[in-house]
Amino acid sequence: MLKYSLRRLASAIPTLFLLITVAFFLIRIAPGGPFDGERALPAEIEANLAAKYHLDEPLVFQYARYLWQIARLDFGPSFHYRDWSVNELILQGAPVSFTLGILALAIALIAGVLIGAWAALRQNRPGDYAVMSFAMIGISIPNFVMAPLLILLFAITLGWLPAGGWDYSPTRMILPVVTLALPMIAYIARITRGSMIEVLHSSYIRTVRAKGMPEKEVILRHALKPALLPVISYLGPAAAAIMTGSVVVERIFTIPGIGTYFVQGALNRDYTLVMGVVILYGMLIILFNFLVDLLYAWLDPRIRYDDGEAEA
């Protein structure tokens, strides 16, 4: 397992390198620069700013300089939020996004799996239909519709919860977490139901049932675990996405996470900030995909990475 992990980590480096390279040049192709605004800057001042941020150098030099910088884990100064470095902005925003993301993920996972499994056991019965149509609605209502609805109901009409803002207090988290979790619950429920039904029809389940094992144990010990495999593979990228924040949810609830930086950073041509969040996202995706693979091995005894290699 250790050997496998090391190999995966080593293969992550070229992936990240490719990501950085593509992102670096792509953002600079976009017309306009970080210091362009409605008020045109005097040419000399623009030249000075460009020199200060090394934007006057050939692109290849800038690229080399940037690689050297990030090798030292320094993402540089933000071009737009000029009092802050990208590291500081990410360090302020990431914990917010991580908190929201992990909570939403946990709720979605628990609720989704329970609902999915429950529906699978009632396949093609009214309960199943009810829950699955509900899930379908959950998937199809986009969060920019769900969020204002929740605010209107719980914050403005009932006045139970705050309409937005952020201070790590549980009441402020409820609405954004629910908004983030709802579509995921629906997804996970559908995936769980599908794979659970498949597993329940497989021959080894028939075998354990034939051996007279109590139904509860059949489901919990033998059916649920393998049925979770597709859920786990969905969770890898989903976790990375949700933990890097959601533009929509951050906007609607005024949450200072890092999701907005993807869009706002690009619109502001804040090259360093965009690069910072892209790299973070890339690293999270790689990390979670790796974790997913490890979980796979744990859930499915047929998957054992190092043994296989030893034989090969």
Add this chain to the structure above:
Amino acid sequence: MKRVPVVVVLAALLAACGAPEPDDDAPRSPRLPVPVEVAFDDEGRPVPDVLAEEQVLYRGNGEEPQTLDPHLAEGVPTANILRDLFEGLATTAPDGRIVPGAAIHWDVSRDGLTYTFYLDPDAHWSNGEPVTAHDFVWSWRRVVDPETGAGYGRMLAPVVNAQQIFSGELSPDELGVSALSDTTFQVRLEDPTPYFLGLLTHPTTYPVYRAALEEHGSAHVRPGNLVSNGAYRLTDWQVRSRIELEMNPYFRDAGNVIIERVVFYPFEDENTEFNRFRAGDLHWTYQVPSGQFSWLKQNMDEALKISPWFGTYFFSFNLTREPFEDNLPLRQALNLAIDREIITERVTRFGEMPTFNLVPPGLPDYQPPAPEYADWTQSEREEEARRLYRQAGYSESQPLTVELRYNTSENHRKIAIAIAAMWRQVLGVQTRLINEEFRVFLQNRAQRRVTQAFRAGWIGDYMDAFTFLELYHSGHGRNDAGYNNPRFDRLLDRIASERIPARRRNLMVEAERMLLEDQVVLPVFIYMTRRLVDPRLQGWEENIMDYHLTRYMYLVKSQDEEDVQGGENEE
């Protein structure tokens, strides 16, 4: 055992997904607090009895500031915060009038070229140190130093040698400013600049605290590091979450400041801000959702504040390319074919004022010259538009095909559609609408290679018509029309050096008339500032610059609170 959580989760889900409102009373209309009647003492201050217990102002404030360094700052939201944190030599009264700030009074030499400012001996930094003339000398040199990269450095362009310092020909020490004593600051100007005092309310001319900047570098604006000389000081800054200020006890007029803390919230979305206001989280919004006018008028009229702003929404033409190059009648035809009232009444719908001028009304000493067609009926204008259109060489069988560019925004889109429809209806023009992301749009406009007709808009930087007129100097960086008229340039130069106010005013009228006659711009309406204000927040007034300093404001009790207290007293 297993079923219980499922049911619970389902119930929670159902609740979360918007189950119908429980048997509450009739659908609640948003209820705004009703303020008590305010009484004032002899000095014009509200009497303590009417003031709310908690003097904390929650202010929605547009986008997150790029920086709180006054010399590098740009944008209205940032300026709103900086006006509370810092104070220039002059400042503004609630109605926008220029009044003494850090300088208690000033003299202007007879030739209008030398200003001597006498600093208020009570003016202090937020750490208790006095604000001196040396602080201003050092700060202004920093502004013009090209190394600083001050985006609004041009505000100090009227000062002797500023231009040469920008371009690196002279060192910042050569700037025409000096400290005659610790409290006397003198400025020498290249030309008499009647709006010079107005510039002193702009953040670029504020002093910054040298020791903090030298110690902390670019981190000098962080909470704990920032030393400011305004009515408030910075206590907290969570990026994209909140900026919090508290009363500065060393402020020269601290005794008259009532609001103890101000919290500025950044908003990226107007609907979000609106929801927060409805939920009672804000006293003051930066804007209001554009589509909601009638609802707001009906339900929140006491809170809805709309007033003219010092800005114009207009379209312009690329004069360096087909089809608008050397085709005055065509530009005139397109201008006359637009029914501005339909746009303001049916599209923008927030009481915007239709206009035919570039410079907005409301300046104390400038009356924008109305072109003759301003008095015509719309059908007369359209008649003339058709005549000019034919004169320009177009007809129904040979219609003009034109591209109209705007930056992506729902409002701009609606206005562009309306204009395209009017052009088509009146003249038969085929318009292709092109929307572009803001920076792409700005770049295309500035390059003048692909643009034909395009949206523009301008909010004046200082209270003088010149802030609009100078845009069309052939060398101005934002002259996206490419207007290049030596007569107009000469006129601007004469305005800059004219010493007699009446003559200067006439020259400006002449310049604006020239722009309108050459049909460089197609003005549509005057911008309005629109916001929701909690009726309990008082002490502020509408003004065309839209400057609202927190230090003049105060929160009064609502009648509900009063009733409760009254009841207690009786018992």
